[in-house]
Amino acid sequence: MNNKVPIRSWEITLGSNQLILAVSTWLLLLSNWPFWRAVWQGVGGLQDGNTIFVLSLPWFVLIWLYILLSVMAWGHLIKPVLAIVLLVAAATSYFMNSYGIVIDYSMLTNVMQTDSSEAMDLLNWELLLWMLGFGVIPLLIITRVRLIQRSWSRALAHRLMGMAVALTCLAIIVFTLYQSYASLMRNHRELRLMLVPSNVVSAIHGYTRRQLAVPTELKIIGADARREEATVDVRKPRLTVLMVGETARSANFSLNGYTRDTNPELASRGVLSFTNVSSCGTATAVSLPCMFLDVGKEGYKDGMALRREGLLDVLQRAGVSVIWRDNNSGCKGICDRVPNEKLNNQKTLGLCRADECYDEILLQDLQAYLDQQQRDSIVVLHMKGSHGPSYFKRYPPAFERFGPVCDNNQLERCTRESIVSAYDNSLGYTDYVLGQTIDLLKRNAERFDTAMLYVSDHGESLGENGLYLHGLPYAMAPSEQTSIPMILWISKDMQSRQNLNPQCLKEQRGVSLSHDNLFHSVLGLMGIQTSAYRQELDLFSTCQAKALTPLKLAQTSEHHPVKIPK
Known part of the structure; x- marks a missing residue:
């Protein structure tokens, strides 16, 4: 007779607000290194007179991310939405960290219109490892979370209460340190394009709005266009x-x-x-x-x-x-x-x-x-x-006149001299x-x-x-x-x-x-x-x-x- 008790897979029981807060904390700490570098440079580091402001920044960002994810993730879609956010945030943070780019609607347009060859140029083992560590692993953890089940009315009440507390805290920080936050955002507008995943959400909104605004009629330009009359001495067409x-x-x-x-x-x-x-x-x-x-x-x-x-x-x-x-x-x-x-x-x-x-x-x-x-x-x-980034693929080997050459698509691993040579x-x-x-x-x-x-x-x-x-x-x-x-x-x-x-x-x-x-x-x-x-x-x-x-x-x-x- 087999008396062994089966080992249950481990699970974590959390409320939806707690799960959203945990994901927000992960994004704050591990998906926004370029953002925090830019913020640190923007505020000039820790100086006399800005200590409270600098210490408030992580709390401000955490609350903002919590509110954003609370708006996006509801009901049975909470875990799928958060999983997608983690994967997108991991990919976005890799490219921002590796190439110094920022994310706006025009960058999203580039992504939507790229072809398979250009996309393959951007794939490498470092990207895959980055996605595994910062996207897949937290996603797997989310799959082991058992959400507390509540009726829709109680779930809505909990969510609204959490958002109300978050908005109150956000308002207190902003009004208390308004001048410092206004100065930072006015002088460093690029920061809004660097905070993951709110920059992605904003880019999607901007891209969608522009696509929907495209008129459904073809506008004719130069309906009167004609070639100038040729003179007697002109015997050849133009090319x-x-x-x-x-x-x-x-x-x-x-x-x-x-x-x-x-x-x-x-x-x-x-x-x-x-x-x-x-x-x-x-x-x-x-x-x-x-x-x-x-x-x-x-x-x-x-x-x-x-x-x-x-x-x-x-x-x-x-x-x-x-x-x-x-x-x-x-x-x-x-x-x-x-x-x-x-x-x-x-x-x-x-x-x-x-x-x-x-x-x-x-x-x-x-x-x-x-x-x-x-x-x-x-x-x-x-x-x-x-x-780019695979400049070395753009020419036949016989045209490699300058060297040394960066011969891979991970530019951060190449010297600037070799990148310029390629x-x-x-x-x-x-x-x-x-x-x-x-x-x-x-x-x-x-x-x-x-x-x-x-x-x-x-x-x-x-x-x-x-x-x-x-x-x-x-x-x-x-x-x-x-x-x-x-x-x-x-x-x-x-x-x-x-x-x-x-x-x-x-x-x-x-x-x-x-x-x-x-x-x-x-x-x-x-x-x-x-x-x-x-x-x-x-x-x-x-x-x-x-x-x-x-x-x-x-x-x-x-x-x-x-x-x-x-």
Whole structure:
């Protein structure tokens, strides 16, 4: 006869308020190291006169987290919601701690629009161990908590009582030390983007609100667009290749004064590098659609490219052949209404690996496409460029000119020298691809008047002030993330056709420019007449003997909305 008593799995009996308080304490102590570092720097450490304020901060944050989780977790969803919060908080704290990023709606937009290749670049063993220690283990503990069962009315009363006590304590702290808290938040607004998980909740709210605010009608832009009439001596169509770079920062281009020779190919091809150009955003999800729209940085809103026509739509309407070729994570709605090709999943030997392709893939079969074109054409090549953190994957081994190289995606484990070397090698490869593109245009000079314009979507932080990658809110972002390269190569025939003064163009090298100029400059270069064109934003117009003038807004050029099927 077996008299052994089975060993019961251990359990903890808690009320829901107690469980929420325990999770809040865990988040306070173990998921917010970047936040507390920033707070410590913001208050200047423990000093005479601020002791009470500094000691009150952990209590303030604990109470705030308790209130936030109390609002989120109710009834049978208490444990599932808290489990999700712990996992999200663990992942968020890892990336904030490793790369110095903050979380807002734009960063969430980047996450929502990333592709599998970019996501895989961010995975490593350190992340998995971090998730295990700070996410999975507390989650498992929660599964062993047995919540005290109460009727819904008593549970509601307990919850409201707990929140009332918390709000009272919060109010006492704030009113007692109002001046200190107001000064801290006024002078260090970034703190609200660093407190986990309230920053994630705020980001989700901001992202959702912006997505729901996107109109359901497609706004037509430049309905009156047409190509300028060709003169008798013009026998060739125009061909412009617009190359959209990824994560290239102006500071590391030797054309702009960088000490390493990262642009040997471009330097030998007579290009013009503009040295004072700023991006619309600090991430592809913002900058890419923004630069192709007519609204500029100040007028851009998330999701606008899905409901508003852009540069490519206007060009296509005017009779220009348009094609978008992509080796990145997509065009964010900009190319949805024009012919487009996705090339980053090709299997071309020598140009592609299992998970991605080098940017030379953008030039594959491009000549065959050009051979079929008989009219003005624009080709957009969206590059993978220097997307991090795996900069070493962005170029073939033959282009590893600078070293030592950081050859993994855990930047915090690499020296800054090796990170910069890998990044510079990726720029060297971009330089090569741009040089090959110019050579292709030269080979087609008998058939087309040609030009190439390269501009990056945003820059990159490489460890300056503890910051890596990109995506900081624009107001907080350093110049490394917003100062971008823009490079022009234009054939002599195109210069002559556009009545451009070469010396005048060179004198524009240091003029303040931005993504706002792209829409209007390309329209001017392609000779498109439309009421949507603004001459003052056309970087070429200053150097033209005879510039385009915008058409007067007529009945046919009004911005007519078109219903988009859901």
